[in-house]
Amino acid sequence: xxxxxxxxxNWSRAxxxxxxxxxxxxxxxxxxxxxxxxxxxxxxxxxxxxxxxALTRFWMTLFGINFAIGIATGIILEFQFxxxxxxxxxxxxxIFGAPLAIEGxxxxxxxxxxxxxxFFGWNRVSKGFHLFSTWMVAVGSNLSALWILVANAWMQxxxxxxxxxxxxxxxxxxxxxxxxxxxAMSKFTHATSSGFLLASLFVVTISSWYLLKGRHVDMxxxxxxxxxxxxxxxxxxxxxxxxxxxxxxxxxxxxxxAAFEGLYKGEKSxxxxxxxxxxxxxxxxxxxxPFLFEVKVPGLLSxxxxxxxxxxxxxxxxxxxxxxxxxxxxxxxxxxxxQQAVADLAAFKQARQExxxxxxxxxLDRFTANKEFLGYGYLSTPEEAVPPVSTVFYSFHxxxxxxxxxxxxxxxxxxxxxxxxxxxxxxxLPVGISSYFLGLVAQQTGWIVAEVGRQPWAxxxxxxxxxxxxxxxxxxxxxxxxxxxxxxxLLLIAEIKIMLKQISIGPEGL
Amino acid sequence: MIANLEYATLQQIWWILCSVVGSLFLFLxxxxxxxxxxxxxxxxxxxxxxxxNSLGRKWEITFTTLVLFGGALFAAFxxxxxxxxxxxxxxxxxxxxxxxxxxxxxxxxxxxxxxxGAKVYELFLLINGTVGVLLIGAAVGTFFTGSNFTLNVYxxxxxxxxxxxxxxxxxxxxxxxxxxxxxxxxVLGAMYLLxxxxxxxMDAFEARLRKAVWINFLCALPFLLYVLVSLLLxxxxxxxxxxxxxxxxxxxxxxxLLAMPLVLGLxxxxxxxxxxxxxxxxxxxxxxxIWLAGLGTVLVGLAVFxxxxxxxxxxxxxxxxxxxxxxxxxxxxxxxxxxxxxYVALGIPFVLAYIAYVWRQMDSQKLASHxxxxxxxx
Numbered sequence: 001x002x003x004x005x006x007x008x009x010n011w012s013r014a015x016x017x018x019x020x021x022x023x024x025x026x027x028x029x030x031x032x033x034x035x036x037x038x039x040x041x042x043x044x045x046x047x048x049x050x051x052x053x054a055l056t057r058f059w060m061t062l063f064g065i066n067f068a069i070g071i072a073t074g075i076i077l078e079f080q081f082x083x084x085x086x087x088x089x090x091x092x093x094x095i096f097g098a099p100l101a102i103e104g105x106x107x108x109x110x111x112x113x114x115x116x117x118x119f120f121g122w123n124r125v126s127k128g129f130h131l132f133s134t135w136m137v138a139v140g141s142n143l144s145a146l147w148i149l150v151a152n153a154w155m156q157x158x159x160x161x162x163x164x165x166x167x168x169x170x171x172x173x174x175x176x177x178x179x180x181x182x183x184a185m186s187k188f189t190h191a192t193s194s195g196f197l198l199a200s201l202f203v204v205t206i207s208s209w210y211l212l213k214g215r216h217v218d219m220x221x222x223x224x225x226x227x228x229x230x231x232x233x234x235x236x237x238x239x240x241x242x243x244x245x246x247x248x249x250x251x252x253x254x255x256x257x258a259a260f261e262g263l264y265k266g267e268k269s270x271x272x273x274x275x276x277x278x279x280x281x282x283x284x285x286x287x288x289x290p291f292l293f294e295v296k297v298p299g300l301l302s303x304x305x306x307x308x309x310x311x312x313x314x315x316x317x318x319x320x321x322x323x324x325x326x327x328x329x330x331x332x333x334x335x336x337x338x339q340q341a342v343a344d345l346a347a348f349k350q351a352r353q354e355x356x357x358x359x360x361x362x363x364l365d366r367f368t369a370n371k372e373f374l375g376y377g378y379l380s381t382p383e384e385a386v387p388p389v390s391t392v393f394y395s396f397h398x399x400x401x402x403x404x405x406x407x408x409x410x411x412x413x414x415x416x417x418x419x420x421x422x423x424x425x426x427x428x429l430p431v432g433i434s435s436y437f438l439g440l441v442a443q444q445t446g447w448i449v450a451e452v453g454r455q456p457w458a459x460x461x462x463x464x465x466x467x468x469x470x471x472x473x474x475x476x477x478x479x480x481x482x483x484x485x486x487x488x489x490l491l492l493i494a495e496i497k498i499m500l501k502q503i504s505i506g507p508e509g510l
Numbered sequence: 511m512i513a514n515l516e517y518a519t520l521q522q523i524w525w526i527l528c529s530v531v532g533s534l535f536l537f538l539x540x541x542x543x544x545x546x547x548x549x550x551x552x553x554x555x556x557x558x559x560x561x562x563n564s565l566g567r568k569w570e571i572t573f574t575t576l577v578l579f580g581g582a583l584f585a586a587f588x589x590x591x592x593x594x595x596x597x598x599x600x601x602x603x604x605x606x607x608x609x610x611x612x613x614x615x616x617x618x619x620x621x622x623x624x625x626x627g628a629k630v631y632e633l634f635l636l637i638n639g640t641v642g643v644l645l646i647g648a649a650v651g652t653f654f655t656g657s658n659f660t661l662n663v664y665x666x667x668x669x670x671x672x673x674x675x676x677x678x679x680x681x682x683x684x685x686x687x688x689x690x691x692x693x694x695x696x697v698l699g700a701m702y703l704l705x706x707x708x709x710x711x712m713d714a715f716e717a718r719l720r721k722a723v724w725i726n727f728l729c730a731l732p733f734l735l736y737v738l739v740s741l742l743l744x745x746x747x748x749x750x751x752x753x754x755x756x757x758x759x760x761x762x763x764x765x766x767l768l769a770m771p772l773v774l775g776l777x778x779x780x781x782x783x784x785x786x787x788x789x790x791x792x793x794x795x796x797x798x799x800i801w802l803a804g805l806g807t808v809l810v811g812l813a814v815f816x817x818x819x820x821x822x823x824x825x826x827x828x829x830x831x832x833x834x835x836x837x838x839x840x841x842x843x844x845x846x847x848x849x850x851x852x853y854v855a856l857g858i859p860f861v862l863a864y865i866a867y868v869w870r871q872m873d874s875q876k877l878a879s880h881x882x883x884x885x886x887x888x
Contacts, residue, residue, distance in 0.1 A: 057886075061886065064617055065617060065618075065621070067617075068613055068614045068616070068617035068618065069613075069614055071570070071573065071613045072610045072611070072613035072614050073610070075573070075576075075577060075606060075609055075610060075613070076606055076610065078577060078580055078581065078584075079580055079595060079602060079606055081584070081591075081595075082580075082584065082591045082592060082594070082595025082596055082602070083595045083596055083599055083602055083603060084596070085596075086592040086593065086595065086596025086597070086666075086667055087592070087596075087666050089584065089588055089591050089592035089595070089596065090588060090589055090592035090593075090665050090666070090667075093584055093585075093588025093589075093591060093592060093843070094588060094843045094844050094847050095847070096584075097581070097584035097585035097586070097588050097591065097843065097847075098585045098843075098847060098850065098851055098854075100580075100581040100584055100585065101578070101581035101582050101584065101585035101586075101851065101854070102581075102585075102854055103581065104574065104577050104578035104580075104581040104582070105578060105581075105854065105855075105857060105858060105861060106857060106861070108574040108577060108578070109571075109574055109578075109861050109865060111570075111574075112570035112571050112573070112574040113570075113571065113864065113865050113868050113869075114868065115570060116567045116568070116570070116868070116872060117868060117871070117872060119886070120563070120567055120872070121871075121872060123881070124871070124872055124874075124875065125871050125872070129871065133868075164844070167665070168663070168664040168665055169588075169665070171843075171844040171846065171847070172843075172844060172846050172847045172850070173846060175846075175850045349663045349664075352663075353663065470596035470597075470599070470667070471596075471666065471667065471668055471669075472596075472599060472674070476599055476600070476674060480599075480603055483603075483607065487607070487610065487611070490625075490626075491610075491614055493625055494614070494618055494624055494625035494626060495614075495618075497623045497624065497625050498618060498621045498622075498623055498624050498625075500623070501621070501622050501623035502621070505622075
């Protein structure tokens with residue numbers, strides 16, 4: 001179909017990764033802090049206590065600073081599908097465009113409209129309407145997460161569609177299947193609850209700093225109580241939905257799951273690696289050990305991946321070279337069928353151009369038989385189907401370890417705050433202050449797991465990223481990459497400086 | 511009912527919907543126009559704050575409308591989205607950069623310790639209102655002047671001009687359309703501010719804005735006339751109704767307007783409304799001009815998009831290969847997707863209704879100088 005310039009593909013990927021990772025510094029905080037602001041304001045409206053109003057307005061100020069740069073870094077993501085992934089946009093736009101449009105219609109306008117009331121409506125609308133507006137900003141921002149995650153989930157598990165050889169694209173057949181795919185639901189709940197968690201850590205971090213400095217002590221304690229309850233509930237939910245996501249991955253993206261765990265040789269009663277160091281020299285199919293060092297919990301991976309103890313979990317080698325005993329079809333075989341599908345599609349197009357109806361119909365029949373393997377026809381080697389194992393493995397384990405630590409932290413904060421001793425527990429406050437930054441690490445590694453783990457596919461099993469890019473000279477992409485890097489870094493520094501200044505000013509009158 | 515609509519009808523409905531969103535965006539560029547007026551009409555801190563806070567309450571609606579315009583085109587006409595955004599890479603990238611820098615500028619401009627200083631954020635807003643709007647105009651202009659691309663049998667785009675889209679800005683027609691939009695946005699921006707701000711004891715400020723309406727209208731006029739005349743006289747891209755072959759036809763767009771009197775009507779009524787709004791605002795002390803001119807802009811926008819896309823016209827024509835040109839029929843989503851999205855679109859009136867309600871709630875009192883004196887103001 002196209003001559004692939006790998007450096008173009010890699011620069012396009014780098015640009016998408018750069019912009020998405022910048023965007024995701026700010027978005028999860030928006031998702032959670034919007035709800036926390038709504039909760040703080042609800043307490044103010046119920047109690048009529050002006051201290052809660054000042055507290056609400058303080059956190060809203062920080063929310064606004066973060067929100068602005070979240071929007072700035074977000075607009076490019078929508079348009080980048082077109083600018084840098086135009087083949088992707090054409091081939092799957094029939095399905096992928098819809099959630100993006102719906103996101104605009106139903107979520108972004110909700111945020112944009114009520115944001116103005118939330119910030120400038122204090123003296124212009126009634127107390128009740130103001131509170132309603134704050135909740136609407138929270139609902140709107142989380143709704144936008146729903147639609148973009150539905151779109152992302154579809155890339156991980158393409159459902160509700162069929163390939164149309166006439167138009168050479170995938171076309172939607174079932175909207176509800178796209179919306180309610182199990183991966184979409186687990187992605188949405190996992191990502192939004194992780195945002196609630198991160199925002200709770202944000203509140204804990206800043207409040208702990210105030211407690212350590214002995215400033216705004218009352219406000220800090222009030223904030224910590226709400227944030228630790230919210231954070232504790234959120235972290236439980238993050239764990240629950242994370243388990244769900246891993247199960248779905250095992251079913252729909254077994255290669256990604258194998259990379260999570262560095263599992264090369266599939267086995268029954270597979271163990272879960274609690275910690276380990278990857279052997280960098282390990283290649284698929286060779287006899288080397290995948291780990292230099294590992295600590296395993298026996299049998300747990302089979303249980304988590306399939307929810308059946310003792311079940312077989314395929315490894316990278318099984319998925320590449322096949323395992324007839326376990327009925328695993330290998331990439332090697334899929335590539336043969338895929339190459340056949342690519343050739344038959346080309347023959348179909350050729351016959352169409354020559355107006356040879358008989359040949360077109362024959363080619364179409366042959367193509368239809370193998371069309372589900374079309375994507376594999378573009379791979380050059382079977383090993384290309386393996387994502388970068390060590391990146392995925394370490395990211396996954398860092399995320400999981402941090403995710404297990406946060407609920408303990410919230411519990412400790414809740415316990416000591418209710419005992420009235422939180423400001424005196426000197427070991428806790430520095431841990432609390434660092435917690436937001438650990439939360440950011442967990443957020444970023446989580447997306448690395450999801451997206452690097454999907455490689456080499458743009459659409460799992462159907463469209464490799466190397467076929468999805470816009471046909472550009474690499475210099476153009478390099479130029480925009482560095483423009484984004486420079487601009488976003490500049491804006492990030494500005495945001496951090498403004499944020500720190502506002503934190504040092506603190507809430508008015510508290 | 512929607513489930514029984516024909517494919518062609520749905521494709522037309524979606525071209526109309528995209529046109530409505532695009533035209534509403536052109537109206538909402540009063541924010542961009544207002545951005546560019548800041549240094550010219552505001553002579554002290556209070557006036558600057560009033561301009562910034564008045565625009566700062568609306569900029570997100572404009573921004574979101576632009577995002578929706580992109581999203582709606584992606585969902586309904588993915589081939590256009592893939593071809594234009596991927597092909598005309600630089601024109602879209604530069605437009606996006608101007609909107610990226612705008613998005614932080616209202617919030618960060620007056621915040622202490624903001625790294626760049628208020629002037630730089632104001633410069634970002636100026637760039638957004640000039641370069642951003644100009645390039646959007648140039649991009650829309652290519653609906654009539656054509657672009658440099660070819661599509662292969664898999665519908666993959668190859669751009670045949672090394673400037674990757676920026677060449678659009680070097681056509682006199684596209685450039686004129688862009689400059690017209692820049693000045694029109696400034697007219698709208700001044701009208702919006704006149705409507706939104708309480709000018710008690712600030713007569714000079716008000717007078718400056720009224721003058722800006724008139725001056726910018728005069729600046730817009732030659733570009734508007736050039737675009738209109740050129741549009742009516744130029745050769746246009748035509749799709750043969752029976753063979754589907756694209757060819758150049760003399761006075762194509764004039765023929766389109768004559769074939770679609772309703773569209774001609776939209777254009778004329780829209781222009782009259784804008785002119786009426788300018789005259790009553792500049793000379794009759796009206797503060798309602800923004801609504802009249804806003805409606806006028808929307809009608810003119812609709813006329814432009816309809817002329818580009820209806821009556822057997824490829825809305826995204828290719829100069830490099832006429833037969834690669836995109837029409838609303840060959841660039842659209844599948845029947846299933848358009849049907850599903852049409853159900854979704856039933857929610858749009860509800861969205862417009864709550865925006866209008868909130869807007870009224872927030873703007874029932876005009877913005878006064880005492881409101882922008884606190885720390886939280888922009």
